[in-house]
Amino acid sequence: xxxxxxxxxxxxxxxxxxxxxxxxxxxxxxxxxxxxxxxxxxxxxxxxxxxxxxxxxxxxxxxxxxxxxxxxxxxxxxxxxxxxxxxxxxxxxxxxxxxxxxxxxxxxxxxxxxxxxxxxxxxxxxxxxxxxxxxxxxxxxxxxxxxxxxxxxxxxxxxxxxxxxxxxxxxxxxxxxxxxxxxxxxxxxxxxxxxxxxxxxxxxxxxxxxxxxxxxxxxxxxxxxxxxxxxxxxxxxxxxxxxxxxxxxxxxxxxxxxxxxxxxxxxxxxxxxxxxxxxxxxxxxxxxxxxxxxxxxxxxxxxxxxxx
Amino acid sequence: xxxxxxxxxxxxxxxxxxxxxxxxxxxxxxxxxxxxxxxxxxxxxxxxxxxxxxxxxxxxxxxxxxxxxxxxxxxxxxxxxxxxxxxxxxxxxxxxxxxxxxxxxxxxxxxxxxxxxxxxxxxxxxxxxxxxxxxxxxxxxxxxxxxxxxxxxxxxxxxxxxxxxxxxxxxxxxxxxxxxxxxxxxxxxxxxxxxxxxxxxxxxxxxxxxxxxxxxxxxxxxxxxxxxxxxxxxxxxxxxxxxxxxxxxxxxxxxxxxxxxxxxxxxxxxxxxxxxxxxx
Numbered sequence: 001x002x003x004x005x006x007x008x009x010x011x012x013x014x015x016x017x018x019x020x021x022x023x024x025x026x027x028x029x030x031x032x033x034x035x036x037x038x039x040x041x042x043x044x045x046x047x048x049x050x051x052x053x054x055x056x057x058x059x060x061x062x063x064x065x066x067x068x069x070x071x072x073x074x075x076x077x078x079x080x081x082x083x084x085x086x087x088x089x090x091x092x093x094x095x096x097x098x099x100x101x102x103x104x105x106x107x108x109x110x111x112x113x114x115x116x117x118x119x120x121x122x123x124x125x126x127x128x129x130x131x132x133x134x135x136x137x138x139x140x141x142x143x144x145x146x147x148x149x150x151x152x153x154x155x156x157x158x159x160x161x162x163x164x165x166x167x168x169x170x171x172x173x174x175x176x177x178x179x180x181x182x183x184x185x186x187x188x189x190x191x192x193x194x195x196x197x198x199x200x201x202x203x204x205x206x207x208x209x210x211x212x213x214x215x216x217x218x219x220x221x222x223x224x225x226x227x228x229x230x231x232x233x234x235x236x237x238x239x240x241x242x243x244x245x246x247x248x249x250x251x252x253x254x255x256x257x258x259x260x261x262x263x264x265x266x267x268x269x270x271x272x273x274x275x276x277x278x279x280x281x282x283x284x285x286x287x288x289x290x291x292x293x294x295x296x297x298x299x300x301x302x303x304x305x306x307x308x
Numbered sequence: 309x310x311x312x313x314x315x316x317x318x319x320x321x322x323x324x325x326x327x328x329x330x331x332x333x334x335x336x337x338x339x340x341x342x343x344x345x346x347x348x349x350x351x352x353x354x355x356x357x358x359x360x361x362x363x364x365x366x367x368x369x370x371x372x373x374x375x376x377x378x379x380x381x382x383x384x385x386x387x388x389x390x391x392x393x394x395x396x397x398x399x400x401x402x403x404x405x406x407x408x409x410x411x412x413x414x415x416x417x418x419x420x421x422x423x424x425x426x427x428x429x430x431x432x433x434x435x436x437x438x439x440x441x442x443x444x445x446x447x448x449x450x451x452x453x454x455x456x457x458x459x460x461x462x463x464x465x466x467x468x469x470x471x472x473x474x475x476x477x478x479x480x481x482x483x484x485x486x487x488x489x490x491x492x493x494x495x496x497x498x499x500x501x502x503x504x505x506x507x508x509x510x511x512x513x514x515x516x517x518x519x520x521x522x523x524x525x526x527x528x529x530x531x532x533x534x535x536x537x538x539x540x541x542x543x544x545x546x547x548x549x550x551x552x553x554x555x556x557x558x559x560x561x562x563x564x565x566x567x568x569x570x571x572x573x574x575x576x577x578x579x580x581x582x583x584x585x586x587x588x
Contacts, residue, residue: 006486009403009486009487009490010400010404013396013397013399013400013403013404014400014409016392016393016396016397016400017396017397017400017401017409017410017413018397018409018413019393019397019457020397020413020416020417020420020457020458020461021412021413021416023420023431023454023457024416024419024420026431026435027423027427027428027431030430030431030434030435031427031430031431034434086327087327087328087330087331088331089324089327090323090324090325090326090327090328090331091327091328091331091332093324093328094324094325094328098321098324098325107328107332109580110332110335110336111332112576112580113335113576114332114334114335116508116511116512116515116572116576117335117338117515117569117572118514118515118516118517118543118568118572119515119517119518120515120517120543120546120547120565120568121338121342121515121546121565121568121569122338123546123547123550124546124550124561124562124565125334125337125338125341125342127550128341128345128550128558128562129337129338129341130334171331171334171335174331178331202313202314202316202317203317203320203321204313204316204317204319204320204321205313205317207320224422227422228422230424231422231423231424231425231426232424233424233425233426233517233518233521234517234518234521234543234547237547238547238550238551258424258426258518261426261430262426262518262521265430265433265521265522266521266522278430279430282424282426282427282430285424285426285427286423286424286427289419289422289423289424289427290419290422290423292422293418293419293421293422294419296422297415297418297419
């Protein structure tokens with residue numbers, strides 16, 4: 001039982017502290033209730049079909065299916081996480097083990113800067129600078145020399161594509177994954193490090209042993225990185241090409257759920273069920289976000305418990 | 309004789325240095341590009357770039373005045389809403405750590421960090437924009453406030469928790485009440501950390517775009533200070549202008565990017581000087 005003045009303080013702060021609950025419940029309620037009409041009308045087809053047929057003429061012509069943006073979300077974030085993992089592990093190694101104090105300072109400032117830079121700047125750079133560059137130096141050669149591989153089978157036209165979005169997302173999630181791995185890495189007790197070194201491990205073996213000790217954190221950073229990548233909106237909307245496309249080719253333009261919403265939301269009022277279908281996409285994002293953050297948090301806690 | 313182990317080690321070091329360089333290289337290229345492509349339009353327009361309205365498509369540079377003012381107004385109002393809320397909720401979870409609500413607050417604010425920012429825009433659209441019948445600066449600010457709360461809360465929590473227990477005990481020993489200990493001891497010791505959190509929240513909302521897409525109304529022709537009226541932000545202007553086919557709007561977008569980057573870097577460096585480690 002809290003003393004009396006404590007109770008007053010407790011009750012005074014309580015409503016403010018509850019704001020995150022309110023936001024969460026409101027979000028869940030709004031997303032569920034607005035998406036309900038389209039889910040009940042189209043059923044599971046809303047998530048398994050690739051159609052986007054708005055119609056003002058009548059409800060019987062309307063059909064929506066989110067398969068293409070779901071596919072795009074998955075593909076772009078997988079590319080991003082695959083690229084970002086080795087890169088962020090390297091930055092952790094450099095900052096924690098290899099770099100001397102001056103370089104370490106510069107590196108970690110740079111990574112912090114990357115984490116905070118407004119995402120629209122990544123998007124602007126992505127569409128105006130990065131895309132022309134990777135189209136000419138990466139996509140076109142791959143398509144010319146390896147066209148029989150389905151991933152490279154289509155000609156890169158504008159350059160806005162799954163691959164461009166994946167690469168840009170990778171750049172954007174590196175600092176995030178870096179800081180997750182770094183936190184875990186720092187929690188490894190000194191005695192374990194000394195033990196590895198006293199056994200005569202060289203730098204490579206040492207880092208492998210250290211990584212194996214924080215494996216859950218590495219997996220968590222991968223999951224949370226995937227979650228981050230799948231929810232990014234404006235930068236992706238600028239580089240992914242925005243078209244309903246299920247092609248296995250990485251050079252073809254596509255959609256992700258956030259970029260679909262960013263593009264179509266403003267007109268969605270004029271068409272029956274369109275807004276509701278977009279909120280159904282939002283529901284998927286909400287579930288993905290909650291699932292990835294819960295799994296990630298559980299795995300991070302595991303590491304913390306391992307080393308107390 | 310070089311052993312296979314040594315070769316592996318050398319290769320490992322070379323690869324990690326290469327990959328780490330690859331990881332941080334883009335940010336330098338981004339900053340370089342922003343300066344290289346953003347400076348000419350700003351120099352061409354002069355100081356009017358910060359005051360004028362954007363040009364018509366196809367002709368001239370004009371400026372980003374209304375969007376710049378909008379950005380500051382949005383950041384200001386959202387901080388006025390978000391900072392006290394974050395501060396109170398951080399205080400709550402630090403002062404009363406072992407109850408269901410505090411644990412819930414911690415978990416949920418971490419989960420909220422993972423929630424797509426565009427969903428916050430969609431939430432405010434339904435809760436504020438539809439009932440009000442129009443887009444507004446207020447709606448945009450509330451969306452941004454929701455975005456900043458988990459960040460600022462986390463920072464303030466960390467700052468308050470870093471205050472050594474003995475200092476607080478000393479406070480109690482002097483006969484302070486809990487409220488006095490909190491405000492006279494904890495908060496004043498953790499001042500810098502708290503300020504960093506506030507600055508980071510501010511920086512975060514200046515650059516945020518997605519929650520504003522369907523909340524503020526994109527008023528970029530004239531400066532508006534009315535919280536219930538339309539507004540705009542620099543990031544939104546960049547997002548819209550770069551998607552148009554007009555060359556002069558692209559130039560405005562790059563100029564705006566340089567302005568946004570400068571604002572961001574200024575806040576970043578200030579908060580960096582307060583505390584060593586800053587993660588936005």
